[in-house]
Amino acid sequence: MNQQLQKLYDVARKPVRRIIGLMSGTSLDGLDVALCQLSGSGPDTSVTLEQFATVPYEDDLKADIRGIFAKRQIDFESVCLLNAYIGRLHGRMVLDCLRTWNLTPADVDIVASHGQTVYHAPKSQHRQDKFPNATLQIGDGDHVAATTGIITLSDFRQKHVAHGGEGAPLAVYGDYFIFSKAGETRILLNMGGIANFTYLPASQDASLVFTTDTGPGNTLLDAYARRFLNQPFDEHGRLAASGHVNADLLHALKESPFFEAPFPKTTGPEVFNSEYVESAQRQSGSVSIPDADLMATLVQFSADTISDAIRRVLPVDKTDSSQQVRIYMSGGGMHNPALTNAIKRQLPDCSFGRTDELGIDGDAKEAVLFAVLANETLAGGSASFGEGRSGVPTVTMGKISFPT
Numbered sequence: 001m002n003q004q005l006q007k008l009y010d011v012a013r014k015p016v017r018r019i020i021g022l023m024s025g026t027s028l029d030g031l032d033v034a035l036c037q038l039s040g041s042g043p044d045t046s047v048t049l050e051q052f053a054t055v056p057y058e059d060d061l062k063a064d065i066r067g068i069f070a071k072r073q074i075d076f077e078s079v080c081l082l083n084a085y086i087g088r089l090h091g092r093m094v095l096d097c098l099r100t101w102n103l104t105p106a107d108v109d110i111v112a113s114h115g116q117t118v119y120h121a122p123k124s125q126h127r128q129d130k131f132p133n134a135t136l137q138i139g140d141g142d143h144v145a146a147t148t149g150i151i152t153l154s155d156f157r158q159k160h161v162a163h164g165g166e167g168a169p170l171a172v173y174g175d176y177f178i179f180s181k182a183g184e185t186r187i188l189l190n191m192g193g194i195a196n197f198t199y200l201p202a203s204q205d206a207s208l209v210f211t212t213d214t215g216p217g218n219t220l221l222d223a224y225a226r227r228f229l230n231q232p233f234d235e236h237g238r239l240a241a242s243g244h245v246n247a248d249l250l251h252a253l254k255e256s257p258f259f260e261a262p263f264p265k266t267t268g269p270e271v272f273n274s275e276y277v278e279s280a281q282r283q284s285g286s287v288s289i290p291d292a293d294l295m296a297t298l299v300q301f302s303a304d305t306i307s308d309a310i311r312r313v314l315p316v317d318k319t320d321s322s323q324q325v326r327i328y329m330s331g332g333g334m335h336n337p338a339l340t341n342a343i344k345r346q347l348p349d350c351s352f353g354r355t356d357e358l359g360i361d362g363d364a365k366e367a368v369l370f371a372v373l374a375n376e377t378l379a380g381g382s383a384s385f386g387e388g389r390s391g392v393p394t395v396t397m398g399k400i401s402f403p404t
């Protein structure tokens with residue numbers, strides 16, 4: 001037998017596994033590296049976050065990725081080169097983190113690598129009958145495995161698509177196992193480039209849980225922070241806080257059919273980008289509003305569409321205290337008070353916290369998710385999310401790369 005297969009078998013049978021989860025999201029800020037200890041599987045999964053780091057991307061890498069990111073027409077050679085380059089780079093970033101943490105690759109069982117999403121095209125968006133839902137992540141797992149010497153699971157989204165899903169959001173598969181609690185309805189709200197939430201009812205009924213994207217989180221705010229401030233983001237939402245919401249523009253921004261579509265659904269910067277904003281500005285006669293007003297309106301747009309989506313799952317009876325809902329925030333948007341305060345104003349019946357209070361640093365949550373998905377593929381696989389449910393297929397995800 002191939003010795004690597006034996007190793008994989010041994011890892012799957014270990015009582016406790018050490019898995020490094022890697023996530024590089026739509027914000028292109030860097031690679032999130034989460035060293036996790038995992039035991040059990042399915043609803044019995046237990047995860048401890050041992051170490052976490054975000055390794056920032058250099059400006060030239062950001063520019064290279066932006067050259068192909070979420071664009072319909074690109075230089076195809078760049079995709080080919082970046083696929084190998086990002087895989088090797090992520091591998092080297094893992095090695096750097098391990099050195100900082102005084103660990104060696106031999107101390108780690110598995111790397112779980114999301115890669116870099118470069119294009120996301122659910123059928124609702126591409127609207128071409130003969131093609132299924134589609135999504136593409138690059139940064140090939142063989143390069144991560146060969147660079148680190150650690151068995152790597154990668155490309156988690158394709159199996160989801162193969163079973164009729166949109167390849168995202170996958171958060172439900174981790175959130176349900178780690179964060180659901182009998183007797184408390186929880187909403188796990190992640191505000192990255194795109195915002196999404198997982199609904200975890202107090203009943204813990206697996207057939208009711210789901211994750212859905214809600215629309216833009218920070219992606220439009222970042223695009224205009226680069227333009228207006230020459231900064232990667234509007235620190236603490238200061239520019240937004242100094243402006244006024246333009247009601248006509250806000251109304252035009254909310255016109256996309258995405259917001260009316262049923263859950264679960266996904267989107268990306270392929271739809272919500274500066275062309276989208278410019279078109280809404282033309283439509284609403286707000287092309288020359290001050291920079292601060294545009295930023296304030298974009299924050300309100302993210303906050304309203306997040307709150308509107310969450311409101312759809314809130315219990316109707318507000319007087320029943322057992323039905324109170326707590327929202328646990330994660331992702332970079334939780335650091336932007338202009339955004340979080342606007343959401344809190346829209347959802348006065350909910351209480352708010354961060355996933356940190358549940359033991360997982362909100363900045364690390366998505367990287368931890370991929371460690372949990374890898375754990376499930378190796379050691380679990382029997383948990384069901386309700387047969388035949390649209391958008392939440394019962395599958396395990398990730399392709400296996402041996403280092404040699």
Ligand SMILES: Nc1ncnc2c1ncn2[C@@H]1O[C@H](COP(=O)(O)OP(=O)(O)OP(=O)(O)O)[C@@H](O)[C@H]1O
Binds near residue numbers: 024190
């Ligand atoms: N101090 C801050 N003030 C304002 N915004 C912030 C701050 N810190 C982080 N952010 C926002 O968070 C973003 C990074 O968020 P995160 O790392 O969660 O995104 P991501 O993982 O790339 O996105 P996605 O979940 O869509 O893949 C930044 O680009 C910025 O918009």
Ligand SMILES: CC(=O)N[C@H]1[C@@H]2OC[C@@H](O2)[C@@H](O)[C@@H]1O[C@H](C)C(=O)O
Binds near residue numbers: 025120135
């Ligand atoms: C295609 C893709 O990369 N989608 C990301 C993105 O970032 C946030 C949101 O859009 C979410 O749907 C997803 O990532 C998280 C980790 C998920 O799958 O749950």
